[in-house]
Amino acid sequence: MPQEALGLLSPARHDLRPGDEGNVIVSVETYALAVPLAQPLADSTAALTSWTVPVVEIRTADGRVGTGISGVHTGSEMLCHVVDRYYAPALVGASSEDILGTWKRLYWLPTHWIGRAGVVHMALSMVDIALWDLAAQRAGVPLWRLLGGSADPIETYNTDGGWLNLSVAEVVRDLGSLIDRGWRRVKIKVGTPDWREDASRVRAVRKAVGSDITVMADANQRWDLATAQRMLPVLAEAGMDWIEEPVHADDLGAHRRLQAVGTVDVAAGESLYSYHAFTGLIEADAVRVVQPDVTRLAGVTEWLQVAQHAGARGLRLVPHAGDMMQVHQHLAGVVLSESPPLLEFIPWTQDVFESRSVVNDGFAERPQTPGASTAVRKEAREKWQLRGVGGRTSDD
Known part of the structure; x- marks a missing residue:
């Protein structure tokens, strides 16, 4: 099925103000980290040996990277898939500064009919956090x-x-x-x-x-x-x-x-x-x-x-x-x-x-580094990244 039929066309760039070209989203990448716990833990619904952090990194034309995260003990591949398959095509080429407009546009994709809660909504959270992280970075202040x-x-x-x-x-x-x-x-x-x-x-x-x-x-x-x-x-x-x-x-x-x-x-x-x-x-x-x-x-x-x-x-x-x-x-x-x-x-x-x-x-203590404190350490990704989870979409 063509992307037009799914409502996934990337937005045109004519809505950018002159000089805003650096804010254009050029790539979206997802992955997940399974972080082991110091000891097995359980509540009344789940027994845990690790905590998984799904991640989305949204890169803009000026080289900045905004990072959005979630936190789950199962299903990280589903969150990443929603971002990769449904959200990323609608993000690449858009302005990263249009946070509310992007939220509305992604929310009302056809995925709305199967995901006003749960996985689809949590995937939207990852994207939204990444855009706020970018906004705080550009402002040069913590979120x-x-x-x-x-x-x-x-x-x-x-x-x-x-x-x-x-x-x-x-x-x-x-x-x-x-x-x-x-x-x-x-x-x-x-x-x-x-x-x-x-x-x-x-x-x-x-x-x-x-x-x-x-x-x-x-x-x-x-x-x-x-x-x-x-x-x-x-x-x-x-x-x-x-x-x-x-x-x-x-x-x-x-x-x-x-x-x-x-x-x-x-x-x-x-x-x-x-x-x-x-x-x-x-x-x-x-x-x-x-x-x-x-x-x-x-x-x-x-x-x-x-x-x-x-x-x-x-x-x-x-x-x-x-x-x-x-x-x-x-x-x-x-x-x-x-x-x-x-x-x-x-x-x-x-x-x-x-x-x-x-x-x-x-x-x-309040963080002092510009952004949302979500940037992932390179060593952490090398150590804990889950194989086969995530993907990358770009304007290449």
């Missing part, structure tokens, strides 16, 4: 400064000590290590087949860390409504700051009922892929903690829309870090909000990037 954020450090909470495959004793040991290193906020996983085991885990952790440490719990959607209702008093008794994804992400009614009766905040967003999905959750008063993820939404462009909506409703805005905080360290604190910014920190992919995240005593 957070381009977006108007303050230079103040941002508090983080650490997720890397409370995994479900670890015994309670191991969780207590690992959380203690994080606390000794300066974190005052930590998260543990729940969602075992027996809610009583979850209750025991929550109580044991609270007893071990004391009352001065903020603890969150994450069920990764594994409870049904009845189980979640049983657990709410336990969570309240243990002083949990929030319960994350207590039930299926698409069950709006269950979220609303839990938030209406519980004193523990309900958090959600990791498994929501669009502004419209977040709007439904927010308008139903179904959550108090909104967790947009720039790699699940369609990039920085849509993330900002969700963040502004949540902030305007007085809700807590705490990004889910599928990117391991690499992009979110730029996004947190760039919209008006009554609550202070907070970031999720997981250290798995620090060695992938040229600009590592810097966290001291639980607070993330």
